[in-house]
Amino acid sequence: MTEITTLSQFLTTANTQFQIYDLGRRVQHIDMLAFQQIDSLRAPYPYPIQGHAQFAIVFWQQEQLPYIWFVKLPLDEQGLLSPAPRTQFIKMILEALGRNPTQALTDEQQEQLANHPFSFKPNQHKLALFNALVRLQLGQPASSQYEFAAQYLSGQAAQDTWPQLGIQGLADICIRAHQFGHLNDIINALEHAPIEVQAALCQCLEHINIDKRLAEHLFNQLQQAEQHIKVMYLAALASDVDYCRMAINLLYDQQSVDNNTLITIAARNWLALKDDATRKHYLEALAKQPQHFFNQVFADIVAIPSLRPGLLADLRHPDRSIQLATAIGGLFKATSL
Numbered sequence: 536m537t538e539i540t541t542l543s544q545f546l547t548t549a550n551t552q553f554q555i556y557d558l559g560r561r562v563q564h565i566d567m568l569a570f571q572q573i574d575s576l577r578a579p580y581p582y583p584i585q586g587h588a589q590f591a592i593v594f595w596q597q598e599q600l601p602y603i604w605f606v607k608l609p610l611d612e613q614g615l616l617s618p619a620p621r622t623q624f625i626k627m628i629l630e631a632l633g634r635n636p637t638q639a640l641t642d643e644q645q646e647q648l649a650n651h652p653f654s655f656k657p658n659q660h661k662l663a664l665f666n667a668l669v670r671l672q673l674g675q676p677a678s679s680q681y682e683f684a685a686q687y688l689s690g691q692a693a694q695d696t697w698p699q700l701g702i703q704g705l706a707d708i709c710i711r712a713h714q715f716g717h718l719n720d721i722i723n724a725l726e727h728a729p730i731e732v733q734a735a736l737c738q739c740l741e742h743i744n745i746d747k748r749l750a751e752h753l754f755n756q757l758q759q760a761e762q763h764i765k766v767m768y769l770a771a772l773a774s775d776v777d778y779c780r781m782a783i784n785l786l787y788d789q790q791s792v793d794n795n796t797l798i799t800i801a802a803r804n805w806l807a808l809k810d811d812a813t814r815k816h817y818l819e820a821l822a823k824q825p826q827h828f829f830n831q832v833f834a835d836i837v838a839i840p841s842l843r844p845g846l847l848a849d850l851r852h853p854d855r856s857i858q859l860a861t862a863i864g865g866l867f868k869a870t871s872l
Contacts, residue, residue, distance in 0.1 A: 538801035553594035559584035680704030717753030737771035779807035822862035
C-alpha cells in the first residue's frame with residue numbers, strides 16, 4: 536500500500552467524499568484544492584487562530600450518514616501545519632483502522648477517532664451554524680427548531696415567546712436567508728425583536744456571506760445603537776468588507792474602539808484590515824491598550840497570511856503616532872527577550 540502522508544490522501548484512499556470547514560475565526564467552507572495545498576504543507580492555513588488551525592472534516596461513504604471530526608492542529612512560524620502533530624494524527628487514524636483505510640468505519644472506530652488528542656469542541660453558536668451549513672450543503676432538512684424560528688420571525692408567533700427560540704433554529708433561518716422570505720424577516724427582527732433575539736441573530740450572521748441590503752441595515756443599526764451593543768452589529772457585518780471598513784472607521788472617529796471591539800475585529804472583521812487606512816486606525820486604537828494586550832492581538836492578526844505583509848510594513852511606517860511607535864517598540868522588546 537502506498538504510504539499515506541496527508542489527510543486528503545487518507546480520505547481519498549478510503550473512498551469517501553469529504554468537505555472541510557474552518558471553525559476558528561468564522562464558520563466557512565474551505566475549497567478542496569486549497570485544503571490539499573494546506574494539507575501537503577505547500578500553503579499556510581488561511582484562518583489561523585492562536586497559533587492553530589481549527590477545522591471540521593465532514594466525510595461519508597456511499598449512502599452512509601456523514602462522519603464529523605473536529606481537528607485542532609498547531610501551526611509553525613510560517614503558518615503551515617506543524618509536520619509532527621499532523622503525521623501523528625494520520626498515524627493514529629491508520630492504527631485505529633488496522634492500517635486499512637478502505638474499510639468501512641464501524642461505530643466503535645468512529646467513536647475512537649472522534650475522541651483523539653487533536654479534537655476540540657466548537658462553541659454553541661459555531662456548532663449551530665456549522666450544523667445548519669452542512670445540512671444545507673448536503674441537501675438534508677433543517678433541524679426541528681427551524682419551524683418555530685420561522686414562525687416567530689415572520690410574526691406568526693407572539694413576540695413574547697422568544698425564550699422558546701433555539702440558536703439552531705435561528706442558524707437554520709440565517710443559512711437559508713434567501714428562501715421563503717427569510718431575509719425580510721431577519722431585517723425586520725433586527726429592528727423590532729427583543730435585543731436577545733437580535734444578539735442571537737447577529738451571532739449567526741457573523742459566519743455568513745450576507746446580502747447587501749442586510750449589510751446596509753446592520754450598519755444603520757450600528758450607527759443608532761447604544762455604545763455597548765454596537766460591537767454585535769459590527770461582528771455581524773464580517774462578510775461585507777465595505778461596510779466593515781465604514782463601521783470600523785466610524786467607531787474610530789467616535790473614539791469608540793475599546794478592547795472588546797478590537798478583539799471582535801481581529802476575530803471576525805479582519806478582512807477589513809487589508810485596507811491600509813482602516814488598518815492604521817486599528818493599530819492606533821490598539822496602541823492605546825496595555826502593552827501585553829497590544830502584543831497578543833498583534834501576534835494573532837500578523838499570523839493571518841492575507842494581513843501579514845501589510846502589518847509587517849506598518850511596523851516600519853514613518854507616519855504613525857508616538858503612542859503607536861512606543862507600542863511597536865514594546866513589541867520588539869518582548870519578542871527579542
